[in-house]
Amino acid sequence: MASVGSKCRRETNRIWTVEEDQKLAEVVRIHGPRRWRMVAAKAGLNRCGNSCRLRWMNYLRPNIKRGNISDQEEDLILRLHKLLGNRWSLIAGRLPGRTDNEIKNYWNSHLSKKIKQNEKQKICSTSKKNDLEKEKAHEIKIATKGIDEGTSRREVDPQCSFGSDQLYDFSVEEPLNLERMSKFFEWDETWFEFT
DNA sequence: AAAGAGTCCAACCGCGACCAG
DNA sequence: CCTGGTCGCGGTTGGACTCTT
Numbered sequence: 001m002a003s004v005g006s007k008c009r010r011e012t013n014r015i016w017t018v019e020e021d022q023k024l025a026e027v028v029r030i031h032g033p034r035r036w037r038m039v040a041a042k043a044g045l046n047r048c049g050n051s052c053r054l055r056w057m058n059y060l061r062p063n064i065k066r067g068n069i070s071d072q073e074e075d076l077i078l079r080l081h082k083l084l085g086n087r088w089s090l091i092a093g094r095l096p097g098r099t100d101n102e103i104k105n106y107w108n109s110h111l112s113k114k115i116k117q118n119e120k121q122k123i124c125s126t127s128k129k130n131d132l133e134k135e136k137a138h139e140i141k142i143a144t145k146g147i148d149e150g151t152s153r154r155e156v157d158p159q160c161s162f163g164s165d166q167l168y169d170f171s172v173e174e175p176l177n178l179e180r181m182s183k184f185f186e187w188d189e190t191w192f193e194f195t
Numbered sequence: 196a197a198a199g200a201g202t203c204c205a206a207c208c209g210c211g212a213c214c215a216g
Numbered sequence: 217c218c219t220g221g222t223c224g225c226g227g228t229t230g231g232a233c234t235c236t237t
Contacts (some may be wrong), residue, residue, distance in 0.1 A: 014206080014207095015205075015206080015231095016205090016206085034222090034223085035222080035223095036222080036223075037221085037222075048207090049222080049223090049224085050207080050208085050224090051206075051207075053223075053224080054205090054206065054207080055205090055206085057224090058205075058206085059205085086210065086227090087225090087226090088225075089224075089225060089226085090225065100224095100225075100226085101204085101205075101206085102204085102205095104226075104227085105203070105204050105205085106203095106204095108203090108204095108227095109203055109204075110203095170223065197220090197237105198223080198236100198237090199235105199236090199237085200234100200235080200236075200237095201233105201234080201235070201236090202232105202234075202235085203231105203232090203233080203234095204230105204231100204233105205229105205231095205232105206228100206229085206230085206231105206232095206233095207227105207228080207229075207230095207236100208226105208227085208228075209225105209226100209227090209228100210224105210225090210227105211223105211224095211225085212223085212224085212225100213221105213222080213223080213224100214220095214221090214222085214223100215218105215219105215220095215221090215222105216218105216219090216220095216221105
């Protein structure tokens, strides 16, 4: 298996310089954001293709939203993670301007701790409630089964009636219509509780 | 003030999937 | 079908920064 990553020698988190960013942006402007090995070569950077792709996706790409995650965004991340699990790219796709890496980092440094704390509190709950949680989890698993099978990596199976990209695709909405998304999830959770 | 611990995030790694020849 | 190149993803790491003692 020849992957960009595996061929990429260890660069020990070498920070990108402004000059490197400019070179990369220029080459991407000319050739487009693909064929990253060629892009890396054209830019004359001592970087592997995957490094260039990552730098572009997480930093140089237009419309990248930087700065603190808002409460609304955090709430959305929590809800999406509940439904999709560690599918960071899918989650990021619902948060315009945010990257999968950023969300993953935010989750690992902030939200996972919050959840652990919540779980500790939940341990005090009754066994009956635990049974209900299990049932609910089972329902979610069944409900998201199609999503997992339909969006393994790239495209949703065309034979499949829909995948998560379509089911939860808010990208067609106006940029960051979080209110609508929140309402969607309110409905969604109500449905799960009802079932 | 200094040193050790903890936190955060950019960047790298390794793998699986896709695709063209 | 097989192979090699490419892409995209989630997991992990390294190091700068901040906090605590």
